[in-house]
Amino acid sequence: MAKAFKAEQYVLLPSGGLRAGGRGVGADAQDFLRTAEVAGSDGVSIEGRQVPMRVLDSIGPDGAKLVELPPESLLAVRSLLPSLRVVPLVYYTPAVAPIMEVATKAARSATTAAGITLKVLAKTGAKPVVGAIVVALTDVKNRVGAQGVTDSQGQVSLALGSASVKLEALYVYPADAYWTLRKKAVTITSGTVVNLLPLDLAFTDCLRFFYGNAALTVGTGVTVGVLDTGIANHPDLVVSGGANTVTGEDPKDFGDNGKGHGTHVAGIIAARGQAPTGVRGVAPGVKLRSYRVFARGSGSASSFAIAKAIDQAVTDKCDLLNMSLGGGQPDPVLTAAVDDARAAGSLCIIAAGNGGRQPVSFPATLGSALAVSALGRKGTFPPSAAEVDDVAAPYGTDKKNFIADFSNIGPEVDLTGPGVAIISTVPTGYTEISGTSMACPAVTGAAARALAPTTILKKKRDSARSDAMVKAVLATAKSLGFTPTLEGHGLPASK
């Protein structure tokens, strides 16, 4: 039979086991697994809707199915049969050991290179900008250059090897209060001053463009767990409880670990401030809980701590679990924890990763979770900001919209959310950051918006509840005109 559509092969698996009667398999999915015929027609009826699909093989009469699907059917299957895992068919090839990188003369000379002292000041008032990360690159593609952090005078010494250097690009990432900066083709010498624009909390960033400023009651009745670096005390945030699951640390210490990432994520979901003195999250009425999985001062999280936090958040009756993390190898323990959360009526929403249009990172690849790509919009950050690098084709129906260049993409993407130059809370105030880490909580907040007015959260905590949550959230998504691998179902519950 000639192919009627451009299709990819997938395995449709029950969420538990391999058969229709497995743990957590919804009635619709059971019906599909029992009735879909191998080598049948080029379409399968699901909930009365004819979905283009070809069933190539099956494990027994009611088991997992090998199918061919066009992209639009992939979305339909994930929406109509949320208790099935949709796994792209993968052919494994032998892993080749990487060739050891030869230490270059450049790398060896790092400690002896001459330094250039750069000064970072506020654009108005010439106030020193303290604690800003300055990255000076002579070769952007190969990441050749030097970096440092500004001191109390706003000064940083950069080991660039000579007294005057032409940079391909200079980046400044302030700790708070200012926009990032990117300057291209700039020559710097000792004494060069760069100026940063102050953040205006009333500015319409990408998050506020799509979600506005919600009433404080939006999201009421939904409990959200943030699995991250912890959440700091902040005037815009109310944290109702949580846990620290890092081995060897105080379980009650679920405040920010010093990195600020979790505090920023929490603000995107549920900040209760008011511009121009504060910021407002997407669903400020939710009950917010903090699960710290990154050790104090650390930039990595153990898979044990993450799985333990998922279990604890489920025990604490969190409806939505925000996981702005990822990048490890597929892990059966984390997979089981996410699957168990889904079976217990809680839904994990996970960042797709920042690999730069690479395949979606684990654990966002898991079919039991929702994976989120990062959306940006021209005009929602200054033209001098580092985020100009994130603008990339293709553009949406509205040509100002784009999926960020750093965002991972693929068939696992379920939804997209604002993730470029997002202004939110940090322990020392407010800052703007970009990443699928920011898109993920925007979608979590949107999911809370979608679920709060429904009766779904009153249901018994089981897989049927989770399935209903997924359907309800996906039903609010609107395509912005990108392909499904970029935006999934689109942007959920926007204004």
Place this chain on the structure above:
Amino acid sequence: MARSRFVLRYQGTGPAPGADLARIAALSRAVILDASPRMLLVEADADALGALAATLADWVMAPEQHLPLPDTRQRADHAPPVPEP
């Protein structure tokens, strides 16, 4: 033999069987570093723990992984070359 950290997770219904926990705890040179109602973080010889885990029903085992904090900022990985004299 290489000692590493592993996560064991019980996937059966109800609490993890006490007999299973006792066998893991009794494994030679195994150290239980942390525990939760369904999981253990264990430092042990990989082969010995793997062989034991294979005999335990409803447990999954994986090496402990560390996931990095996501970051989209530029960084300098290599210093520029020093100009020739």
